[in-house]
Amino acid sequence: MKNGLWKLGIAVGTLLTLAACGNGGSAGTGDSTAGGGNAKDALTVWAWDPKFNIAAFEMAEADYQKDNPDFKLNIVENAQKDMVQKLNTNLSSGTKTGLPNIVMIEDYRAKSFLEAFPDSFFPVTDFIDPSEFMDYKIAATSVDGVQYGTPFDSGVTGLFLRKSVIGDAGLAPEDFTDITWTEFIELGKQVKDKTDKPLLSSDMNDLGLLRTMMHSSGSWYSKEDGSTPNFAGNESLKIALQDFKEMMDSGVMITHNAWDQLVANFNSGRVAGVAQGNWIIPSIKAEESQAGDWVVVPYPRQEGIVGATNASNLGGSSIYILNIDGKEEAAEFIAETLGKDVDFYEDLATEIGAIGSYEPAAETETYQQEDAFFDNQKIYHDFIEWAKEVPAVNFGKNTYAFEDVVKTTLQDYMNGKDLDKALEEAQKTAETQVK
Numbered sequence: 001m002k003n004g005l006w007k008l009g010i011a012v013g014t015l016l017t018l019a020a021c022g023n024g025g026s027a028g029t030g031d032s033t034a035g036g037g038n039a040k041d042a043l044t045v046w047a048w049d050p051k052f053n054i055a056a057f058e059m060a061e062a063d064y065q066k067d068n069p070d071f072k073l074n075i076v077e078n079a080q081k082d083m084v085q086k087l088n089t090n091l092s093s094g095t096k097t098g099l100p101n102i103v104m105i106e107d108y109r110a111k112s113f114l115e116a117f118p119d120s121f122f123p124v125t126d127f128i129d130p131s132e133f134m135d136y137k138i139a140a141t142s143v144d145g146v147q148y149g150t151p152f153d154s155g156v157t158g159l160f161l162r163k164s165v166i167g168d169a170g171l172a173p174e175d176f177t178d179i180t181w182t183e184f185i186e187l188g189k190q191v192k193d194k195t196d197k198p199l200l201s202s203d204m205n206d207l208g209l210l211r212t213m214m215h216s217s218g219s220w221y222s223k224e225d226g227s228t229p230n231f232a233g234n235e236s237l238k239i240a241l242q243d244f245k246e247m248m249d250s251g252v253m254i255t256h257n258a259w260d261q262l263v264a265n266f267n268s269g270r271v272a273g274v275a276q277g278n279w280i281i282p283s284i285k286a287e288e289s290q291a292g293d294w295v296v297v298p299y300p301r302q303e304g305i306v307g308a309t310n311a312s313n314l315g316g317s318s319i320y321i322l323n324i325d326g327k328e329e330a331a332e333f334i335a336e337t338l339g340k341d342v343d344f345y346e347d348l349a350t351e352i353g354a355i356g357s358y359e360p361a362a363e364t365e366t367y368q369q370e371d372a373f374f375d376n377q378k379i380y381h382d383f384i385e386w387a388k389e390v391p392a393v394n395f396g397k398n399t400y401a402f403e404d405v406v407k408t409t410l411q412d413y414m415n416g417k418d419l420d421k422a423l424e425e426a427q428k429t430a431e432t433q434v435k
Contacts, residue, residue, distance in 0.1 A: 042072035043101040043330050046087075048080045053104050053317070055352045056152075060337040063344050071333065076100065084109060091117040099322050101330040105149070106317045107140040111226055112397035113320075114143050121148045121320055122327040127335035136215075137357040139392035141318045148320060150334050151357040155277035155315035156387035157212050158296040159184075160284060161199075163375070165272035169194035173295045178310050181213065181243040182303040188252030191272060199273040200253040201265040202244075204410070207403055208314050209275060213240035216312035217305040218391035221403065226396030229430035231409070231423045238423060239302050241413055248414065275299070277314040278355055278383045284373075291373045298386055311389035316357075355383055362388075401434045 047053040054075055061073045078086070083103070090099050091113070105113060114121060125147040130138045133151045141149030161176060169191040176187060188199040202209050214220055219236035222228055231237065247253035254271065256262045265271045267287040274280055284294055298310040319338060321330045337344050338358070345361035348354040361367070362384040370376040409426040413419050 042074040043326055043333065044074045044076060045102040045104075046076050046078055046083050046100040047104040048078055048083060050077055052153075052352055052354070056338075056348060056354060057102075059347060059351065060333070060344065063337055063341070063347075064333055080106065087113065091120050096322075096324045099324055101322055101324065101326045102334065103320050103322065104152070104317050105320055106315070107137070108315075108395050108399040109397075110140055110149060110318065110320075111143070111395055114148055115226075115397050118143065120323055122323045122331060123148055124150055124321065124331055124334065124339075127331045128339040132340070132359055134357040134359060134387055134390065136313060136390040136392045137316070137318065140316075140395055149318035150320075150338050151318050152338065152354070153316050154355050154357045154383070154387045155279065155313045156355065156383050156390060157275065157277050157299045157312045157314050158379075158383060158386070159299055160266075160274040160276070160280065160294060160296045162269070162272040162290070162293055163295050164293050165195055165197055165269075166191055173297055177297045179300055180303040180308075181239075181300045184300045185243065185246055185250060185252055188247065189250055192251050195272070197270070197272045198252055198254045199271060200247065200275055201256045201262055201271045202247075202253055203256055203258075203262065205257075205407065207406060207410070210237070210240045210244060210406065210410075211399075211403075212275070212299065212312040212314050213243065213302060215391065215393055216299060216310070217302045217308045218393060219305075220393050220395060220399075221406065222394070222396040222398060224394055226394040227398065229402060229405075229427055229434065231405070231430060232420075232427035234423070236302060236305055237406075238419060239304065241410060241419060243302075244410070245414060277316075279315070281379075282353075292375050294374050295377060296374060296379055296382065298382075307391070309389050309391060311386045311391075313387070313390045349380070355380060355387075357387065359388065398434050402430055405430045405433070 045057050047057060054077055057073060057075050061071070065071050087103065123146050128147065128150055130142070130147050134154065137151035137154070138147070141147065141151055159176060161173060163173065166172070166176070171187060171190065176184065179187070191197060191199055214236045217236040219230070219234060221230055221237070223230045248255075254265070256265055263283045263286070266274050266284065274284065284290075299312045301308040301310045319334055321327050321334065340358075342361050342364060345356045345358055346364050346366045348356060349366050362381075367380045367384055368378060369380070371379050405426050409422045412422045
C-alpha cells in the first residue's frame, strides 16, 4: 500500500457524477474518432468523469507501464449520454471505424448493449476470475455464463444519520441498525415529532430510492429474464411504493427538485439523514462543522419479503472490451490492473476514492482505518462488507424505460389511485411500449 486512507473521504467525491447522475464529464479529451485499428500506437478508451473513471484509467496506464513501457492509452472523455448514443449508432451500423478498444458502461445499461450486440464485445472469462468479484456485479456484467465486463466501482448503499438529531429524539444509531423500512418510518415519525426534522429527501423524478428498495430484496422492474415487465404482482415494488408514500405522507421524507437541493438539505440540517450510495460521503463531509456527528448504518430492508437483506446498491459501472483489433492487448491490460492487482485497488481508494468490487482488496489495511468525520467508524470496511451481501439482480436492458412507467404509477398512487390498479395499468403500458 502506497498511501493511507486519509485521502479517501475527500477523493470519494468523484463518485458523485459517476453513480448518482451517471452523466459526469463532457466530450473533449483525446481524439474522439480514434479507436480500434485507427490508433496505431495506443488503445483507445471511452469514459466519463475526469476525476474518477478517467483518473482511474490514467493510474492503470501508469501502473501497467512499469512492466510494459511502450504501452499507451488514448483516453477520450465523453458525457455518458453522448457515449451511449455513439455506441448505439456505431454498433447498429455494423462498422468498426471509430469504436474504442475499451469502454465504460453503467451497470443499469450494460445488458441493453450485450443483448443487442453480443458479437461486438470481447469475453473476458479467460482473463479475470469472476468468483473474486461481488456477485451482484457479475450478474450485471455477464450473459448466459459468459463474462463480458470487468466490474469496477461499487455503489453500495448506507443509511447516514446525524447522531445529535436522533439523540434529541431519544434514539441512538443502534436503534436504526438492521431494521426494516416499516421500523425506519416509525423511528422517523419519532424524530419528526421530537425535533421537527424529516430524515430523508427524495426527488420524485429520480426513483433511485425505489430501485435500492427492490434491489435489496433481489427484485427489479423486470422478471428474472431481464425483459418481461414486472409490475402487477411484484410484491417488492408494491411495498416500496407503499413505504415511499408513507414516508411522504408522514413527513419523514420531503422532496427536492435537483441534486444541489438534496445536498443543501442535509448540509443545512433541514433533514437529518441520507439514504444513498457510498459516493454521497464527500457531500456530507462538505459541511465541516458536522464532523463527528454522522454515522452510517446498514440499509433498511423490506418488510415481509422472503430473502430481503440490509444491503443494496445504487449506480456503478464496469469495463468492456470491443471485439476489434487490439482486443487481446486490451484484455491483458485490464486483467493485470483492475482484474487482480490488490495494490492498485488500494491506490484507487486512496487517490480517487473508488470503493471497488474486487473482494480481495477488502482485506487490505486501507479498508480497516477509521474515519474521524464519522466518529472514528471504519466506514469503508463496513461498506465493503455490506457490498458482499447485495443480491444479484438481472437489470435487463429496459431499466430506465420501465422506470419512466413507474414514475406515472407513483404520481397516480400519490394522488389517490388504488395501488393494485395502478400497477396493473403500468404492466399493460410496459408490455405495450417497451419491447
